Amino acid sequence: MTDMDTDGSHIKGLIINFIHFFWPSLLECGFISEFTTPLLKARHGQKVQSFYSMQEYESWREKTSNADKYTIKYYKGLGTNTTAEALDYFENFDRHRRKYQYNADFDDRMINLVFDKGSASKRKDWILKSYDPKGTVECTDDGHVPYHEFINKELIHFSHGDNLRSIPSAIDGLKPSMRKILYGALKRKLTSEIKVAQLAGYISEQTHYHHGEASLQATIVNMAQDYVGSNNINILEPIGQFGTRLIGGRDQASPRYIFTKLSKFARLLFPSEDDPLLDYLEEDGHLIEPRYYCPIIPLALVNGGQGIGSGWSTTIPQFCPHDLIHYIRAKLNNLDNAAVTLPQIRPKVRGFVGEIIARPDGKGYTSRGVIARHGKNSLIISELPVGRWTSDYKSFLTKMLARGDITSFSEDHSTENIHFQVRMPIAKLLRAEKRGFHKVFQLESNLPTTNMHAFSHDSVITKYSTPEQMIDNDFFPVRLDLYSRRKESMMADLSYACALAKNKARFIAAVATGDLDIVQGTAKRKEDTISLLQEQKFDAMMDLKLIKHAQSDTLDAKHADEDETSNASASNKDYDYLLNMPLSSFSLERVEELNNSVAKVEGELNILRSKTIADLWSEDLDRLEEHLKGHMN
Missing domain, CATH: 1.10.268.10 (Topoisomerase, domain 3)
Structure with a gap:
């Protein structure tokens, strides 16, 4: 018995995999069954219609001419049900119980496909080829659910939804929760300060957000952060303590104490003239956020992105907004000349004073911090590589100190700037200089371009080899x-x-x-x-x-x-x-x-x-x- 949304389906799948791994004979003897409760209920007068999946509800809505007259209630969790509803379910126990049926020829292979670490590439093919947005579980004639039917018709919805939540769009660079926040902020014309906690409540109401407001609050904070290594262009304004590079933004204050509003860049990136032309989604008869926004430059490349979904993950470095503007201008000036040489798009992290250089193998870039000799036996570290936080680096220096590699170090940072002074014996300093200070002090990080996945304009997960490819194939034609x-x-x-x-x-x-x-x-x-x-x-x-x-x-x-x-x-x-x-x-x-x-x-x-x-x-x-x-x- 779990929640009936896709997260609940994931929990069911994990339980099935756990039992299949340790006690496979329990699947063979029909040990597993589930107790289902409605995910949605539609009420019109005394008539109540229950639905056990979003696909079942959408199918009913398409076939029912007066569906807009029904009041829809979404049952996010078991706690949404009243005592009377719970008693009704258990009084009709057999109607809500579904027994699982095991078939060794199909089910072992499908369970391993979904959960085996070595099946990632096969899992990609499975999602791409098998996913049906309208697919629902069908029981056998005797009321049983085959495990492969559950995996192909129910669990796959979680896998698809997990990718939607984890991988951004190539068009607007946003994930669904970020898009909901932007929609709510623009709808509210958020030019005055509002508490992050209050904004999350407003977004949840206006966009029919079905998950916890804590995750919305965290996303609002992420969209407003402006420390080195966060956003090149923040859509929301950070008013209060939104986190620093000390521990990668995790030192933000409580959402009850910090405020935000639309930044000056929001309407420059998303002009109001575009609003009536976007493809808005609909839920329960109400318009919510669009399928995707379309900024005037690709935010997926401006702010980069990371995420781990089902079968896919993504790592998109941050690129220079000025380079993106110049590249788009050059394309606009040469719409009829595809052979023209276009400007280079270089990586850029706002506030970063180190260097970012292309890797010799062409698989991305290397960011390098700044380190220099200071006197005979000391070094000054004034910048860390992209993605390396001050607190983490202090732990690294502490380990070097414990090993005797250095004799001492001191700190004099600000929230924006780095300053470590490291002292070490002159002989070790000379050896470190010969090996390379950046290597010895681990002041390099990789910014790969080999895993740049994003949803294309037609909602297909696409791998891009270069930022130019993302612009040319998807962003530019749509915009x-x-x-x-x-x-x-x-x-x-x-x-x-x-x-x-x-x-x-x-x-x-x-x-x-x-x-x-x-x-x-x-x-x-x-x-x-x-x-x-x-x-x-x-x-x-x-x-x-x-x-x-x-x-x-x-x-x-x-x-x-x-x-x-x-x-x-x-x-x-x-x-x-x-x-x-x-x-x-x-x-x-x-x-x-x-x-x-x-x-x-x-x-x-x-x-x-x-x-x-x-x-x-x-x-x-x-x-x-x-x-x-x-x-x-």
């Missing part, structure tokens, strides 16, 4: 397409605003000059007034809204084609945007103001028409680059 759709959307919005202002200005002028008498004329009823407006070719709101969905080069034709039909079916509310204008609007000053607005919008529209999608992207890059000045030092 370029988004700019194309964004231009169309912006032109439609401006065209709508222009048409709206024109109609209002013409309406006020017509009423003021008496060309349209809606007070003392023949229009005694609203229907008569609407007929007059139609005769004088004022646009109904329905027509104006069509403009928002039309492309700029077909606006006039589309409007003309649908004018007669839409006007004929105009409702009583289609002209309220004119008829409900306040009396204070009926003045020459207001007409002049609207005409000026039309001229301004038409000017913006003409400027936008003249721009290419490459121009739009370049402008966003210019704004980001301006704010990055001095940031990476």
Whole structure:
């Protein structure tokens, strides 16, 4: 008996593997069975529908026309059930009990495939080829569940979900929990400080987060950290003690005591104009975060990433944001010339004063700390390699001291800077210098590029050999397409605003000059007034809204084609945007103001028409680059 979500499925799998390893005969004799409880319940009046997997619920939702009228309750854990519900389950014990059935030909192989350390490559193939998002466990005719059926139809959902949580997207560089946090922060327009603990609660509510808020709080802290070796560009602002390089950020204060808000880079990376164009997910009938965001530069390469999933792991080094900007600019300037030589993308860690050099074997980079002689018998270590924390290195020096390799060391650090002074006998110092100080004092770390896995734009785990490959194959085409759709959307919005202002200005002028008498004329009823407006070719709101969905080069034709039909079916509310204008609007000053607005919008529209999608992207890059000045030092 476990939770019924994918984490519960993982626990079941671990128990099965444990028994299979130590007492395989217990599987053969049918020893194992499970007691199931609902994962979700849908209520409508007195009717209650129970679902034992997310796939079962989604299938019901697709087939049920009035599913949106049901109230959905998600049972994260066994503790969600009331006493009455628990009693009902046990009163119907046989209905909730599932016995497992063993088949040596299939089950031994499948259990070893999932849990054997030596089967990682086979496990990858299994997930890629066997995963069915809609797959659910099917019992045999006598009500038993074969072990291979459980593994292929239930446990595999955990493996897929584990990879989703552990491996970032190549498009936005985020994992699902990070994406939920960004969505909530942008939705809340988080420009004022809020406690991390409070923000986690808000995110959990707005995005239907089904895991513990403690993990959300930890992720918020990680997204805001800015010490050396954390984020090159932090999306959230660290206001309080968010951790230092002393122990790799683990010395942060409690989420109850620290505050955060969106950093100045958030909207530069994720422009608000993109928001309506993203593919938002849906849960329980509510829109939540998008499938992925699309920043103007690839955050997966800016901030790097690490994670261990099922069958896959990933290690992505951090690269220089300025190099990424230059690389993208070069591609934009040579869209029709694929053979052009593009700028190099180099690794870069914000605040790191050591050096990062390419490995001779081409498999990544080596970061080197800074060490120099100081006097006859001492050394100053003023930087550690990337990923080496101050406290860990102090432990290493303590061991050297115990072995007699050094005579003493002292510390004088700040939260940002490193300063160890090491003393050692002159003879040992000379030998260490001959061998190489970096090697003797372990001041090198590897930054490999041989394990750069990320989810591609079509949600497939993909291995990238170089940062350029990630940009060329996935990020750049997706972002370029988004700019194309964004231009169309912006032109439609401006065209709508222009048409709206024109109609209002013409309406006020017509009423003021008496060309349209809606007070003392023949229009005694609203229907008569609407007929007059139609005769004088004022646009109904329905027509104006069509403009928002039309492309700029077909606006006039589309409007003309649908004018007669839409006007004929105009409702009583289609002209309220004119008829409900306040009396204070009926003045020459207001007409002049609207005409000026039309001229301004038409000017913006003409400027936008003249721009290419490459121009739009370049402008966003210019704004980001301006704010990055001095940031990476």
